[in-house]
Amino acid sequence: MTEVTMTVNGKLMRGEVEGRTLLVSFLRDQLGLTGTHVGCDTSQCGACVVHVDGKAVKSCTMLALEADGAEVATIEGQADADGSLNVIQQAFQDHHGLQCGFCTPGMVMSAAALLKENPKPTEDEIRHYLEGNICRCTGYHNIVKAILAASGQEAAAIAAE
Amino acid sequence: MYEFEFVKPTTLADAIAALGAEEAQALGGGQTLIPTMKQRLAAPAVLVSLTGIEEMKGVSIGDGIITIGGATPHAVVAEAVAGAYPALAALAGNIGDPAVRNRGTIGGSLANNDPSACYPAAALASGATVVTSNREIAADDYFQGMFTTALEDGEIVTAVRFPVPEVASYRKFEQPASRFALVGVFVAKYPEGVRVAVTGASEEGVFRWTEAEAALSVEFSPDALEGLNVSPEGMIGDLHGTAEYRAHLVKVMTKRAVAACIG
Ligand SMILES: Cc1cc2nc3c(=O)[nH]c(=O)nc-3n(C[C@H](O)[C@H](O)[C@H](O)COP(=O)(O)OP(=O)(O)OC[C@H]3O[C@@H](n4cnc5c(N)ncnc54)[C@H](O)[C@@H]3O)c2cc1C
Ligand code: FES
Ligand code: FES
Numbered sequence: 001m002t003e004v005t006m007t008v009n010g011k012l013m014r015g016e017v018e019g020r021t022l023l024v025s026f027l028r029d030q031l032g033l034t035g036t037h038v039g040c041d042t043s044q045c046g047a048c049v050v051h052v053d054g055k056a057v058k059s060c061t062m063l064a065l066e067a068d069g070a071e072v073a074t075i076e077g078q079a080d081a082d083g084s085l086n087v088i089q090q091a092f093q094d095h096h097g098l099q100c101g102f103c104t105p106g107m108v109m110s111a112a113a114l115l116k117e118n119p120k121p122t123e124d125e126i127r128h129y130l131e132g133n134i135c136r137c138t139g140y141h142n143i144v145k146a147i148l149a150a151s152g153q154e155a156a157a158i159a160a161e
Numbered sequence: 162m163y164e165f166e167f168v169k170p171t172t173l174a175d176a177i178a179a180l181g182a183e184e185a186q187a188l189g190g191g192q193t194l195i196p197t198m199k200q201r202l203a204a205p206a207v208l209v210s211l212t213g214i215e216e217m218k219g220v221s222i223g224d225g226i227i228t229i230g231g232a233t234p235h236a237v238v239a240e241a242v243a244g245a246y247p248a249l250a251a252l253a254g255n256i257g258d259p260a261v262r263n264r265g266t267i268g269g270s271l272a273n274n275d276p277s278a279c280y281p282a283a284a285l286a287s288g289a290t291v292v293t294s295n296r297e298i299a300a301d302d303y304f305q306g307m308f309t310t311a312l313e314d315g316e317i318v319t320a321v322r323f324p325v326p327e328v329a330s331y332r333k334f335e336q337p338a339s340r341f342a343l344v345g346v347f348v349a350k351y352p353e354g355v356r357v358a359v360t361g362a363s364e365e366g367v368f369r370w371t372e373a374e375a376a377l378s379v380e381f382s383p384d385a386l387e388g389l390n391v392s393p394e395g396m397i398g399d400l401h402g403t404a405e406y407r408a409h410l411v412k413v414m415t416k417r418a419v420a421a422c423i424g
Binding site: 002018019020022041042043046049055056057058061062063065066068110113114129130131132133 | 162163164165166167169188191192195196198199208210212236257258259260261263264340
């Protein structure tokens, strides 16, 4: 076992892990942060997306030890300081961007990464950015709308496909 | 995944030393290797992460040559070469998805030489040089068939040097589930001639379509390819497409790449 230290949602966290411990296992099993989901475990679905040093990564395909010393952000840290939903989360609620909610943590974290890089993405840019996030329920349309709305753009304008 | 010892050296010299251990293997972004280890198709005793080695990261541009550190993620390449080599930037920016591009590296992609990967096409069409921990290998000698390269055990891809073409384009017919290339064609035009590299199609991995190169070096237009045909012999046939379909796509994607170059 090796000691690992990382800042998770602003708090310094420490733990003992094996070489093979995945970042997602460390977050879920050791830190109890079960908001990050495991959908496929084969780097296809994006349910496990978190930010490491500001970049979206699939935490099922990164070793915990690779995040030693890093700043990690998960869905648990997304709400505003008073506990209310942040702009992206609120937009998902307002626009019915989720049904079962399984993909939602990854969707919100990917959306947050996108809006940081590109504050006013077009519909096409949003769809392209979400290529690695699979949703079995919504048909994506309301997710795209939610992200458009969260970026302060008109969401009603996009046509259903 | 079986347990292993994890080491993360900060210098190339330490990485080379660590890879000298019995059953040691390099870890780039892990986007291929970690899934492979989960399936127990790889089970190294020591995993040597290359992601902490600063001298293997980043992009430098000068004198018509772009040098990309072997541990540079796809997302960084996509941004850094957008001005100097737009076709290469577009290729890097369209590998997998954003999370894959934030971790996956050019060195890992070239070392793996997946028959459907994108970077091998760019390296071969550009006549790139693969710089390793102990030598330099011309792209023409580097790719040796599906998942096979000139790399020896423990040899690290430290950098890749791309001569910048006059114009180039990569056209990828995406396999929508995996987002890899069903067929991808990279066309690059240099003063010495045109190079055409095809990925995703052949049982032998990435290859140069030399008939197309000759025709395009005489006349750089999609029409120049009209009389040519690719034989389905030796092409990959699977549930995503037959060998005939892939052979057909090679010509279609080459034409589109040329059209994009002149358009
Ligand atoms: C969902 C998904 C979609 C993808 N889509 C595409 C796509 O469209 N096109 C595409 O081209 N690729 C695609 N990939 C593959 C991706 O580009 C990988 O990042 C890449 O193939 C491997 O790079 P890596 O840095 O992750 O290497 P790793 O997975 O860490 O390693 C792969 C192999 O290379 C060796 N290695 C790693 N770095 C070096 C080095 N510097 N020197 C020597 N050996 C080294 C390792 O030992 C291992 O054998 C996709 C992957 C995923 C998960
Ligand atoms: S659980 Fe990580 S990509 Fe699906
Ligand atoms: S809301 Fe159910 S998977 Fe997306």
